[in-house]
Amino acid sequence: MNDKNALTGKHTLVEEGTELTGTIKSSVPIVVMGKIEGDIAGPEIRVAATGVVAGNVKVQRLRSEGELAGVVEAEAVQISGRVRDRTVIRARTLEMTVTSQGMEVQFGACELQVGDEPNKAAAIAAATAAAATPPDAVRKPDETSRKRGTQPPPLG
Amino acid sequence: MAAITRDEVIKRVGRGDKLERIDLKGLDLSKAKLVKGSFERADLDGANLEAADLSQASMRRATLREAYLVGANLAGVNLENADLEGAKLERANLAGANLTRANLEGANLTNANLAGAQLSYAQLAGAKLGRANLANAVMTHAELDEAYLGAVAAPGARLNNTSLAGANLEEAKLAGAILDEATLSRANARGVDFTRTSLVKTNLSGADLTNADLTGADLRYATFARAQLAGARLTGAKAAGLIGTGLPLGAGAVEVIWLDLSPAGDGSQRVENGVLPAVLMTGAVAASAPPGGESRRRYFGRGDVLRNAALQFDAGAQIEIDSLFQDCTIQLGDDTELVIGPSGVLADCEIVGAGNVTIHGKFFEKKSPGIVGLRELHVSGKGAVVAAVTQNPERTRFEFETGCQLRVKIVPTGAPTDKR
Numbered sequence: 001m002n003d004k005n006a007l008t009g010k011h012t013l014v015e016e017g018t019e020l021t022g023t024i025k026s027s028v029p030i031v032v033m034g035k036i037e038g039d040i041a042g043p044e045i046r047v048a049a050t051g052v053v054a055g056n057v058k059v060q061r062l063r064s065e066g067e068l069a070g071v072v073e074a075e076a077v078q079i080s081g082r083v084r085d086r087t088v089i090r091a092r093t094l095e096m097t098v099t100s101q102g103m104e105v106q107f108g109a110c111e112l113q114v115g116d117e118p119n120k121a122a123a124i125a126a127a128t129a130a131a132a133t134p135p136d137a138v139r140k141p142d143e144t145s146r147k148r149g150t151q152p153p154p155l156g
Numbered sequence: 157m158a159a160i161t162r163d164e165v166i167k168r169v170g171r172g173d174k175l176e177r178i179d180l181k182g183l184d185l186s187k188a189k190l191v192k193g194s195f196e197r198a199d200l201d202g203a204n205l206e207a208a209d210l211s212q213a214s215m216r217r218a219t220l221r222e223a224y225l226v227g228a229n230l231a232g233v234n235l236e237n238a239d240l241e242g243a244k245l246e247r248a249n250l251a252g253a254n255l256t257r258a259n260l261e262g263a264n265l266t267n268a269n270l271a272g273a274q275l276s277y278a279q280l281a282g283a284k285l286g287r288a289n290l291a292n293a294v295m296t297h298a299e300l301d302e303a304y305l306g307a308v309a310a311p312g313a314r315l316n317n318t319s320l321a322g323a324n325l326e327e328a329k330l331a332g333a334i335l336d337e338a339t340l341s342r343a344n345a346r347g348v349d350f351t352r353t354s355l356v357k358t359n360l361s362g363a364d365l366t367n368a369d370l371t372g373a374d375l376r377y378a379t380f381a382r383a384q385l386a387g388a389r390l391t392g393a394k395a396a397g398l399i400g401t402g403l404p405l406g407a408g409a410v411e412v413i414w415l416d417l418s419p420a421g422d423g424s425q426r427v428e429n430g431v432l433p434a435v436l437m438t439g440a441v442a443a444s445a446p447p448g449g450e451s452r453r454r455y456f457g458r459g460d461v462l463r464n465a466a467l468q469f470d471a472g473a474q475i476e477i478d479s480l481f482q483d484c485t486i487q488l489g490d491d492t493e494l495v496i497g498p499s500g501v502l503a504d505c506e507i508v509g510a511g512n513v514t515i516h517g518k519f520f521e522k523k524s525p526g527i528v529g530l531r532e533l534h535v536s537g538k539g540a541v542v543a544a545v546t547q548n549p550e551r552t553r554f555e556f557e558t559g560c561q562l563r564v565k566i567v568p569t570g571a572p573t574d575k576r
Contacts, residue, residue: 118520120518123501123503123518124501
């Protein structure tokens, strides 16, 4: 993350070396390069590799390369840093990848609640219906959807 | 009401008459001498045979439901296919008896002597066998689910392919016994003496092996997923292909100086010290990979359904599942690649081992943790996972794509797992 220049408009910046405890409510994005402990609310929060956010976070978007702890509620979450023990992340969408520097996300004991709750009964019903479909109606597996792993043997 | 009297039964047995198919229901035959009596297909339901002498009797296909046989002498008796459901057999002498395919569900065999008895395919679910003598008994394929076998003495017994799911074997003596391919999932095996016992391909998932003695046991290809090993002794055990517990062992919890990882179990691949916790937690499948390391591919196609299966894929295998799997356990060797395709649904399943898993379909655990010890877990934008995930000792590498659906609890190695 190009921290200070990541946002061109107005934003709240917590600089490296700054530690802030308490409640922050902002109408502009928050960039954290230092440490915030407490309740945070705003449209967006960006946690730099040096940043630490611990507490109750309620934002539209969260992007973190730093350290997260507490309860995070957001529409969209993007993580490529560390997630401490007893952290709960509730999000509509989550993207978690290895950083461009090759850093992996490190998890403590935490909980991820992302998207709608998967429906087991519906999934089983769909798969059972597929089992009842005549073999010639079964489409060829979508080759492009596979990121890695084996390719099935050619059909027929 | 019995067809004949007690005295008549004793008299006719003494004469050598055959009492086949006779109705002796509820008759009092306590302390009767009925040696070598012939009671094939006889109805002895509820009969009182306390301390009776039925040694060498022929009782094939007889029914003895709820019969009272406490202290009876049944040495060498032939009870093949007999129905002894709920029978009281405390302290009975069944040495050398033939109980092949007999129904002993819920029977009480506490302190019974079954030395050398034949119990293959016998139904013993829920039976009580506490302190029974099972030395050299043959119990292959017998069903002993939820049975009580506390403190039984079964040295040299043959229990291959027996089902002992949820059974209580506390303090049992099974030294030198053979339990190959048996199921001991969820069994209470606290303090059991398994020294030099053969447990090849045995399923010990979720078993409590606290303080068990597995010294010199043959554990090749056995499954220990979620098994408790606190205080267990394992020195000299053969462990090639073993599937580890996936649970933290705790400092000094297991007494083990060395393990043998040679596929042949010939002691040629001893491992010691630092390697041992990893072997017991994540398994030793890599050690049993075929020479050359050629990968094997498996594809389970869309529309297929697989239920109640335990699948094991050795190191280097590549698997893709586009089917419905229900109540299945999948054991992955080191760096095994498992892809759950877009149509794949794994419901009430578990995945154990140091493999790499990509989920484009759906995974729902049965018991928590449903995913144990993976090196990598990748969930694509179409994927869904409902599970607790116990990380690999070297930390699992996670990747989640936008759009995935997750109800996931991540448990780092070393932390206790949360029972749902």
